[in-house]
Amino acid sequence: MLPLRLIRGGAPLTQLPRLLVVAAAGSVGFLLLCALSYALNHPGDAGVAVPRLLWCLVPLAATVQLAALVARTAPGPRTRAALDAVGLGATGLPLLAALQTAVFCLLGSALALLVYLHLRGDVVGLPFDGAAAELVAAGRPLPVVATLTLLLVVPLVAAGATALSLRATAARRAAHPQPPALDRAGPPLPLPVGLSYGTALIGVGIALETYAARGTGAPVPLPGAGTGPGPGVVTGWLLTALGLVLAGPGLTQLAGRLLAAARPGAMRFLAGRILQEEAPHIGAPLGVLCAAGCGLIAASHLYGPDRPLGPLTVLGGLVVVGCAVAGVCTAVAGSRAALAPARAALAQLGATRELLRGAAALRVAAVLAVLTPVTWGVAQLAALPLT
Incomplete structure (x- = not known):
């Protein structure tokens, strides 16, 4: 009960x-x-x-x-x-x-x-x-x-x-208790190892998809018409999506590093350090959102008005996109709650609301600047062998 x-x-x-x-x-x-x-x-x-x-x-x-x-x-x-x-x-x-x-x-x-x-x-x-x-x-x-x-x-x-x-x-948490990055001085946090593994999986997935799609000459059918795609194509898609999820924390932390690079001011430094601290929490959900966006972009290239999607395909796509967006919002809310003591300490030190809001806007801009071209590029590479 x-x-x-x-x-x-x-x-x-x-x-x-x-x-x-x-x-x-x-x-x-x-x-x-x-x-x-x-x-x-x-x-x-x-x-x-x-x-x-x-x-x-x-x-x-x-x-x-x-x-x-x-x-x-x-x-x-x-x-x-x-x-x-x-x-x-x-x-x-x-x-x-x-x-x-x-x-x-x-x-x-x-x-x-x-x-x-x-x-x-x-x-x-x-x-x-x-x-x-x-x-x-x-x-x-x-x-x-x-x-x-x-x-x-x-x-x-x-x-x-x-x-x-x-x-x-x-x-x-029991093995590696760490204070928030805002309370810790020193060099930037090391990039997660998932970035290299994720990049490798993306490359393997695209290569496998390219090899399996040779000679098809037509878009791969979705679960609404015709026969299903071959196992090689599906495996390539899954490996690419998994690679994006694994690379999400590393890409998010890389965005934080870039934001705090080159003699930053107070706002940029604060935004970069917070984003590096948030990367382990929001990186994987952001990777899922990138994978969903990659699928949408690839589907827009493969299917147009002359090839309408079935109701089950639309429902499945809505579930994937909805879960990805909801996951990012949930992770951001959880990370914000975890960093509440650090924000309270900054406020006691004299940080204004304008400074904190500006830092939040910079974090959003940095994440979009890094993840948007990655998503678009992976989607183009994933759709190229099937067009």
């Missing part, structure tokens, strides 16, 4: 990220059920049904990333201290967060099932004059075991990822 009490006792503003997790989990559950419906309508066409199911892994990964991020930033310092006082330390907090995440995702899966059954006409008859009958396999018996299995995929995966993420975060 403790997870439910903590959910009920949260402030209204803290419920918004959780509602986004519910909506994302429900959307992924609906996509999985629609993939099952296609398999029911085409029992002998496994060559197309399986890729449709595999395409659901992309919004599933985005949803799991958002759920784990919300779980890491949801408990405030007071709540975390109170839970530590009652014995929920490094072991109990990940379990509690996993249970909360499972509750949100189960709620989303239940909503997805209700919408799915309504479109099938199992509740009050076929809605919309049967326009969605083919999409949800209306009129065909629904396998109960397969349906429940697909609906439990999102809660189980999200809960497991949340528990592992919080355990890793707790281990890092």
